[in-house]
Amino acid sequence: MERTWRWFGKKDKITLAMLKEIGVQGIVTALHDIPNGNIWTKEKIHDLKTYIESYGMRWSVVESLPVCESIKYAGPDRDQLIENYKISLKNLSQEGIHTICYNFMPVLDWARTDLAHPNPNGTTNLYFSHAAFAYFDICILKRKDAEKSWNKEILEEVERLKNTMTPADDHKLVENIIVKTQGFVSGNIKEDDQHPVELFRQLLNLYKGSTKEQLRENMCYFLAAIMPTCNEYDMYMCMHPDDPPFQILGLPRIVTNDEDISWFLHAVDDPHNGLTFCAGSLSASVQNNVVDLARKYASRTHFVHLRSCHIFPNGDFTEASHLGGRADIIELARIFEKTNPNLPMRVDHGMTMLGDTERGYNAGYSFLGRMFAMGQVQGILATVDRELGLEYKQSGFYD
Structure with missing residues (x-):
């Protein structure tokens, strides 16, 4: 090849x-x-x-x-x-x-939730956590009826995350999911956009139904x-x-x-x-x-x-x-x-x-x-x- x-x-x-x-x-x-x-x-x-x-x-x-x-x-x-x-x-x-x-x-x-997940050998890699993504969906994006998309085990993980996530953690998750992985590829969201979550909601609304x-x-x-x-x-x-x-x-x-x-x-x-x-x-x-x-x-x-x-x-x-x-x-x-x-x-x-x-x-x-x-x-x-x-x-x- x-x-x-x-x-x-x-x-x-x-x-x-x-x-x-x-x-x-x-x-x-x-x-x-x-x-x-x-x-x-x-x-x-x-x-x-x-x-x-x-x-x-x-x-x-x-x-x-x-x-x-x-x-x-x-x-x-x-x-x-x-x-x-x-x-x-x-x-x-x-x-x-x-x-x-x-x-x-x-x-x-x-989509990934962690762009620098530690590997056992000391390097880092991209990582997708269902619980972290569900937390973004339910608690940050606040998508209507988002809870219905996730099973009981993941929803329990989301409840635990609510007690540990800080505003800085929330910001990093937004960066990872809809800014740093998207701006240089699709152009829908750019790194200098002031309100990326709201822009993201507007894009999702285009596909409503x-x-x-x-x-x-x-x-x-x-x-x-x-x-x-x-x-x-x-x-x-x-x-x-x-x-x-x-x-x-x-x-x-x-x-x-x-x-x-x-x-x-x-x-x-x-x-x-x-x-x-x-x-x-x-x-x-x-x-x-x-x-x-x-x-x-x-x-x-x-x-x-x-x-x-x-x-x-x-x-x-x-x-x-x-x-x-x-x-x-x-x-x-x-x-x-x-x-x-x-x-x-x-x-x-x-x-x-x-x-x-x-x-x-x-x-x-x-x-x-x-x-x-x-x-x-x-x-x-x-x-x-x-x-x-x-x-x-x-x-x-x-x-």
């Missing part, structure tokens, strides 16, 4: 020169300065593509060309927004960029509208699974498991309608056998996120080692190398380690932690390629 890295543009504290040194072949990025819904111009695309290529790498995958909330909840301007989206796809194709990772998650792009069936219908509408453009310009759309892969905040989640993936691939049955196989998102639910899903959907997978989650007995989960957890990355490497050894892959989230914390990286996107993970995965790929009789392609090294 092509070894890629998610990079957040010229302002990213991790530079392309650094990535070149550690053997990255392709860059996964986006035009983060363009507001959601606006057209990506050929000039802007060309400028960033040329900059990446000046460091000896290529712009492999767009992650992401955001799908606006109005498209997801079928707002009155969705047709115009879809037209803008199609023009951006055309402009990307004319610069030789043909793979788009995106998602159809309402409001929250991804929405059902899984309605969100599916809206996703089909979007996919059917853009597929002619994708076919004309050979653009591959790669749906990212929901993260976490279960319902939260009363919002429907429609890409969580085998049935969901099968449904959206067949609902708009076109080879350009494909999957981002995120092993981390899928492994965060006990219902998903990640290896079986990889075997089943390898032919419709156009981009791979290699990471793994560990689920605790109470259902909480954390990012695991890239050699551990539920995902079995070694077997996934075998499956995808057999299917398409040129498939772009990124290691996705990594540990925060050895001073990463002080360097101001985006949540989940440390440098040394991801570099460590990339080294592990490079070793896996070199071994698997030898097993399969494939040539392992080094980057910037003498044989």
Whole structure:
């Protein structure tokens, strides 16, 4: 697989020169300065593509060309927004960029309650606590009838948290769930917003009464509208699974498991309608056998996120080692190398380690932690390629 890295543009504290040194072949990025819904111009695309290529790498995958909330909840301007989206796809194709990772998650792009959860080895990782998230839902967000979304055991945990959480703890939880994990990705909530909880409530209200069936219908509408453009310009759309892969905040989640993936691939049955196989998102639910899903959907997978989650007995989960957890990355490497050894892959989230914390990286996107993970995965790929009789392609090294 092509070894890629998610990079957040010229302002990213991790530079392309650094990535070149550690053997990255392709860059996964986006035009983060363009507001959601606006057209990506050929000039802007060309400028960033040329900059990446000046460091000896290529712009492999767009992650992401955001799908606006109005498209997801079928707002009155969705047709115009879809037209803008199609023009951006055309402009990307004319610069030789043909793979788009995106998602159809309402409001929250991804969710964690702790961005620096301590690991036994002294590093930290992302963590999702059901009780902490329920506390946010019930006590901070104060969503109507939120208690009905949680079971008795979690509600008992929430009552205990009420006695220990301080205003500073509440603020940190808000930062973790709706600011630090969202602002640099979706643009819905920004780090300098003065009232993030109120803004978040307004976004949730846009989906009031929405059902899984309605969100599916809206996703089909979007996919059917853009597929002619994708076919004309050979653009591959790669749906990212929901993260976490279960319902939260009363919002429907429609890409969580085998049935969901099968449904959206067949609902708009076109080879350009494909999957981002995120092993981390899928492994965060006990219902998903990640290896079986990889075997089943390898032919419709156009981009791979290699990471793994560990689920605790109470259902909480954390990012695991890239050699551990539920995902079995070694077997996934075998499956995808057999299917398409040129498939772009990124290691996705990594540990925060050895001073990463002080360097101001985006949540989940440390440098040394991801570099460590990339080294592990490079070793896996070199071994698997030898097993399969494939040539392992080094980057910037003498044989």
